[in-house]
């Protein structure tokens with residue numbers, strides 16, 4: 470089962486054109502410059518733009534075609550747009566009950582969502598009394614409480630402070646993984662995306678320039694030089710790490726030697742193979758792509774070092790990764806910050 474979207478939507482300066490099959494689990498990030506069509510694509514998938522030139526299928530459900538159109542509620546989507554769109558005349562509790570009462574089955578509990586989204590204190594207030602960040606928290610809670618079969622998010626955490634935003638990103642990942650809930654997520658925060666997405670769609674002036682699994686996309690342009698990082702599944706043999714689900718390793722935190730170094734503060738020394746060498750965003754440096762037990766990561770080194778060590782593709786080298794540089798997905802300990 471997957472989400473299939475195909476079509477064309479004329480916009481002011483160009484047409485948004487798409488032909489995508491997206492995974493029906495995990496987090497898919499939609500990324501691109503401002504004005505490239507990300508929000509429009511999300512609105513099309515949500516059924517907010519009724520156009521006959523669009524086909525959408527979710528598993529066996531035909532959501533939209535030339536002869537068929539299912540509305541947002543029938544698509545059973547949770548939707549959080551940049552504007553939280555809460556009902557201003559209803560209390561927060563009534564806003565939240567709106568989707569909850571219409572849900573066919575409840576896989577997410579009321580109490581858990583209220584607590585994790587930090588909205589218990591807000592239940593009797595009305596949306597105009599809330600700050601932008603509080604409204605976003607309520608909108609996110611409302612989308613979850615509707616027990617959606619797909620969650621669509623457009624910059625849902627933009628008004629939150631950093632710690633609270635990280636908490637919500639972690640909660641989003643947890644909910645998606647635990648309940649197999651597919652998420653489509655538009656965000657400008659590339660680091661968030663690298664941290665929690667599984668799949669990525671890149672848009673430029675209405676065209677999909679690239680799409681695929683994040684791990685693969687990070688190995689290729691444009692993300693390779695934009696982020697210069699890798700996401701690796703753990704546990705990895707020899708790595709000074711507990712079994713977390715994945716690690717982010719930035720190229721700038723990795724160095725290379727020809728032999729293990731015994732007197733070094735760097736404890737993670739991995740015999741790896743040089744798979745390729747790429748240009749970096751700096752003229753004097755290169756991105757060395759290393760392979761370790763079938764996974765790939767980068768080291769950012771100077772061109773002078775590459776020549777001095779007489780490195781070449783296919784060579785076995787020791788990669789040194791600072792322990793402090795092994796970044797886990799955002800911590801769950803931020804739970805009480807909101």
Ligand SMILES: Nc1ncnc2c1ncn2[C@@H]1O[C@H](COP(=O)(O)OP(=O)(O)OP(=O)(O)O)[C@@H](O)[C@H]1O
Pocket residue numbers: 479480481482501502503504505506507508509510
């Ligand atoms: N209803 C519309 N009719 C015609 N053009 C539109 C319409 N809505 C948006 N556009 C244009 O379509 C383009 C894409 O807009 P969209 O909001 O989808 O981009 P975006 O990538 O989400 O941008 P941002 O990151 O700034 O939110 C923009 O150039 C915008 O001016």
